[in-house]
Amino acid sequence: MKKSSTHAWITAISVAAILFGVSGVVANSISLFMAQFSTVYSETATMAQLALYFTCMTGTMALCQPIARKLFAMFDTRAVISVAVLLATGGFYAISFYTSYAGWLVSGVVIGFGFSFITYLMGPILINNWFKKKAGTILGVVLAFSNLGGAVFGTVVGRMISSMGWQSAMRVCALIALAIGLVFAIFGLRYKPRPEKGESAYGEEDGTAVAAQGEAKELKGFTFGEALRTPWFWMVAIAVVVCFFGCNFQTQAAKFATSAYAFDIAKAGVLSTVLMVGAILGKIFLGVINDKFGCAVCYTVGCGAMIAGILVLVAGAGSGDFMGFLGAGLFGFGFATMSIAPPFIIKKMLGEKHFAQIYGYVASIGTLTSMFSSNIYAGIFTSSGSYTGGMIAASIALAVGIVVVIAGTLATRRLWD
Template identity: 30%
Template sequence: MSTSPGKKSIFPYLVVATGIICCFGPCSFALSCAGIYFTPVSESLGVGRGAFALYLTIMLVVTALVLPVLGKLTETKDLRLVLSAGVACIGVPLIAMSFFNAVWQFYVTGAIMGIGLAEMLILTVPTLINRWFRKNVGFYIGLCMAFTGIGGAVFNLVGGYLIGTGPEGWRTGYLVFGVLCLVMALPFTLFGVRSHPQDVGLLPVGAEEVAEAGSTQAAAPKGIPAARAMKTSAFFVLAIFTALVNLGMNFYQYLPSYVSSLQQFPDVVAIAATVASMAMLGQAAGKILIGIINDKISVRGGLFFAMICGLAGLGVLLLFPGVSFVVLAGGFMFGVFYASGTVLTPLMTRTIFGTLEYSSIYSRVAMVGSLCGAFAVTFWGLLVDSIGFQFTFIVMLVIIALLIVLGLLSLAAGRKLVPEMEQS
């Protein structure tokens, strides 16, 4: 089907809606809401919380390992089938979990959900937005990704209510979440997307404007082939950057524990819970802000913004532990840094390698980050236990400073690839 310059259509915004729904529903059900089930399910099955929560580790490890395969499928197959299969890999296991009576069954479904999570959380949004838009790419990626936090806030409340309906209310919770996952997302993944705008006779939104401005990101995808990209120094530096981002962002899990250890607050439990909520709000805001800065200034601007927020947030948490509103502001700022894991890294990948084989390249970059993230919570827990919170904060500050250096190095190495992109 030939493309029609200037043709207007609602379809690109159905694509954005699909990205939002995939983050709001399936991703939240699989990841953001997992923690509310740890205690009721482990008590019902008569196992320890750690033994039950192992299914989550299995899910995250599988997520990392299948990314290269899914990246290739996302690049070459009909996205309606790939995305719908990803939704099914989350929704069907959630329904099945409502009937389970042994912990090993959760391990099996955790592995299946890991496949769906790899597609839904890591590949879907950047792939869709990069194919369908040539302007405001950062904003739309950030907007979609922000709904993982919004979904977590909404569905944790829903799940908590369902769990409280009876002795085995967790079964109702899993059943409802599984059905909602399928009902919410499948209509969008089946009917709201196409693999490329050319499939429905369209150009990417903004392609004509960008082409007139003389940019390399016009209608046709331009970039470095995956086989070539993975041999460059830019790829290896970006992979290390992504690994450290995923390690650092998971320190968020210990902010409530840090606040709980403080003696300055009579209402320390409430402050600890609130700092976690502020970090979630910061994460949602940060995803949108990083995207806007990428569009209006540069990806370097987004890098500095995210990292400075991380440094500032940790700094005030460490230096002003007795001032409640400062502690909450620190949690919010660290949440902005957290957002860099799902927004900044795909934008940097796009900037460095282009859009030609984006899914294949980003899936491999994200695999390194996801593997690191799968064990990050355990790493930080061991570190806090061995050296305490103050020294752990210093380690985290050093990591963020290192991320600034690595981010700039990867972008500098990417500039050397621009002539190759022009020829693609």
């Protein structure tokens, strides 16, 4: 009996819509509202104090992702993501009523808990469950909608703030994000195919009669406990840590370009847009590369693009705007590696048996790395007065990651065949 994979596409569209609406608004427009808030309440909230919001948010995400992974498997995905959407948009909405930075820290924790489901886990886990073919391409396209949402709402939000004030604009944005998130979470999401109802993952339409009768197919791979005792898990962890560390040079790349290329505010804004467009293209093309050539090539191309972007930024300093934009675009393209490559590296080196559990812990490691990386880069700049040290550190980290992933995938290439 031929099983339907229609819901695989419904799930992919729903994940894309949630990322577009919720991440696009809450994650990508928060800096605009933060700047407005610090201007209005300058006596009770400096930008340095408000920056602690990001520490609270990423710290909560890192701590909660293993818990979120378990809740994903235990409860109905529609309910879990609906609650996550309510937390993310509710914490965002509440900011419009605050008068000091302390409230931002509370919202950072609330939003961080919601994002622990939405940002890193929802897309990779659900796409892995519903797509056995073209998973990299589909994941790349789906995740690109977060950046696309940021680009769309980034333009709209600025105009809304000008026309109705930052508080009203924030409330309207929160309600828009809530409506999009809830509609697609409730009506579009399912955790995995249900063979007894005739559902199947894309690429499994010609599955066996046993699967059609609802009997679970044995997945190959290590259990989580077994994985921890192998060198492959720690190679995956190293690859993720150095990739996230290198990716977070993005926080310094814009500052370096602004300084080295003497960009004014308008050009700095264009550079940020180039970075975002690069990330959108990177997610799509790295996903395709993963499907055609494997996760090691995907990771190598992505990290190589970031190294090239850093080198172009350095070599082109003082030689014109084009080199600054080119370097930013290359780095943005490679920045997508942190979203696309890790789930497929895990599947390749550790198998699929406990994929979701392993990915939940690896995502936590990556998020913790992100939380501390910006401070490390800032510390290097403060102590040396130069961006060179950070650039060298990022390039070395990314090169180490390439070596580790190539070695790990070669060593495990026949484990799960």
